[in-house]
Amino acid sequence: MRALLVFFAVLTARPALAETLIQNACLGNAYESCFVLIEGQIEPGLTDRLRSLIETEGVDGGVIYLNSPGGTLGEALRLGRYIREQGYDTAIGGSDGIPRHTDGKPIFLGSEGPSPGRCESACAYVFMGGVRRFLSERDKLGLHQFFAPGQQIGGEVAQKFSGDLVAYMVEMGVDARIFTLASAQDSTGMYYVTQPQAEEYDLVTRVGYDAFFLEPYKDGLIAASKRIDPPQPYDGVDQMSFYCRAGQPYALLHASVHALSPEERGSPIFWTDNIEQKLPEDAVSVRVDGDDAYLTIRISPPQAQAMAAAGTFAIGAGYGRVIGGNYVAAKKPTPLDRRMLDAAFRFCID
Incomplete structure (x- = not known):
């Protein structure tokens, strides 16, 4: 077993490079504009460095x-699990x-967020550790077989190694069928x-709202x-109802992550097809029941019809950041969604 663990720890895909960059940066003074950048080799000790930060x-x-570009697979799995543990x-x-600063570290300001990147080999398994995982069309997520420099992988070791990787994927909520794509590539491909494929194999997280x-x-x-997807700080709404x-149409938003109180009315927010729909300031009311908050938003019948016919809509209320910022739900409704909205607005509950 000790020999297997040592072998697992040195599995790699690239030679060592300069020390990997770990940097916490913000584009502004808002929590959601901040991030951590890990750039470079997945090297032993990287998890401890992130933990220390x-x-x-x-x-x-x-x-x-x-x-x-990759690195040590054992460290990648350790780092992925730590990222998941920390949420x-x-x-x-x-x-x-x-x-760049004079010391070479990048300067992230304003809209200059991270540029398109690549996450290959061992890095792909770190990526799987995210509670939510995001991949843009400009980024590259690469998989292949792993190898141990100067060593031949025997059948028994390869079987145990494959089982450990598949178990890790299942642990992270990734469809382990993706392992077949990695196995089909040799260590140089x-x-x-x-x-x-990222969506099919649950490598990325679906976000937004499900069908009505x-x-x-x-x-x-x-x-x-x-x-x-799970609600987040400054994005705490997890259900919308209409x-x-x-004869009066309403929207009801449920927020499970919030700092609201009934005394805070908020400013109404309502958009259809990127066109702002004006609502009176008293259109919003709040009810708090323990950890749950309910925002009721009154809209006019013509606005309800516009929303049911819209290609996209967003509705909610804005507050100061100290109590959570904007509480908004947005959706690109399907034709069936529109029919359900139309039915809800036509068949009143009393």
Whole structure:
């Protein structure tokens, strides 16, 4: 067993480079504009360095960007598990083209966030550690077989090694069928996962809201849609519902992550097809029940019709950042979604 663990620890895909960069950066003074960049080789001790940064200096933001050609697989799995344990999301991005300090570290300011990057070989397994995982079309996520320099991988060791990797993928909520794509490539090749494959194999996290469903209530109907990804700080709404009462259309948003109180009315936010729809300031009311907050937003019948016909819409209320910022739900409705919204607004609940 000890020999296997040593072997597993030295599996690699690239020769060692200069020390890997770990940097916490913010594009502004908002929590959601902050991130950690890990750029370079996945090298032994990288998990301890990240832990030290988090525990000693503190880290702002909830996303870790990765830009790496690979490295030590044992460290990659350790780092991926630590990222999951700490509740961070992962994305791919680097510092190419970003201005530098005199010491060579990138300067992230304003809109100059991470540039497109690559996450290959061992890095792909770090990426899997994110609670939520994001991959843009400009980024590269690469998989291939691993190797131990100067060693031949025997059948028994290869079988145990493959089982450990598959178990890790299952642990991280990734479809282990992706392992077959990696296994089909030799150690010098690289298979780059396409966006549809990343979605099919659960390498990336679906975000936004699921399809609407109808619920009968009294003599009417309520159309509701649940959020697919977990709510986050400053993005705490996890369900939107729409209904009509006494001829008046309403939106009801549920927030499970919030700092709201009934005294805070908020400013209404309502857009259809990128066109702002004006609502009166008293259109928003809040009810707090323990850890749950409910925002009721009153809209006019013509606005309800516009929303049911829109290609996209967003509705919610804006507050100061100290109590959570904007509480908004947005969706690109399908034709069936539109029919359900129309039914909810036509068949009032009383």
